[in-house]
Amino acid sequence: MYVSLAAVQVWGGFCLAAIGFAMHRTGPAFRRHPVGAPVAVLGLALILLHTKQPPEPELLLMETAMDAGPWLASAVLGTTLVLSGAPTYSDRKPLPLFVGWVFVFSAWYLMLAIIPKLTMVEILSWVSSILGVVLAITVFALSVRFTERRTPTEPETEPLSEKERKYIGSVLRRHLEASDES
């Protein structure tokens, strides 16, 4: 069975992007996994940069992704800027907030230009995809529950000592105050 190199590249890139993103989400927010982001970027590069055109069926996905590229990029950039400017973890920053909203509005403008016509089949396909996702997550959750029930329970941990409490308090203070100042 022959699979073209371009198709292998698309799927290899997809796997690397997904693994890199998952890796990046591990660890505390102030110290993410150092390898996660580079792996995800490498994966995206493998998906998007080709010397040869990928075959069907990958080509259809590539074309759809390329069509949505401008609004998706604008949406990601805008959302990131809005969230960095919003008063969630620090004080409000008007400039990132304003620029972010400009990008979000641009994303809406670009998205509405390419959004498919809403038909009953389209809506049923959306519902169907959501059900497919729910099925996969439910099966996974049930398998995790089954595995955890077979795992012997560990004894309850001791409460924190005074030294540990002071250490955790200092870590919290350092990071919360640092994000306040920035």
Added chain:
Amino acid sequence: MSPEMESIASAFLGSAALTSLLIILATIGTLNPYHRPAIPIAVTTAVIFASTYLHSIFNGVSFDLVALRTNLIDGALSMFDLIYIAFSVLTVLIIQASLKRRPDDPLIALSDAESGSE
């Protein structure tokens, strides 16, 4: 089966397969010594193959690597359509995030009070 029904069935089977693949990749990306991934990965792999098998039956094609790729791409395309709904929800959430006031931080207040009393 009519083309409309085929499209709806492909969306269901494809998105189940693609979500299962993403779960496997996320498990690999977050692997740590406390994970026991063997059974969950085996079960999610079974979901991928079962949905591809059904997809190949519905489309009257052989159950092979091309059927697997087509099923996953059908799933990606159908899930891609959900991105419009997701972006609408995200826009509402970032409007809320932009408008809200930052609450007083009880952790900093507590740690300040504790360090002051020592």
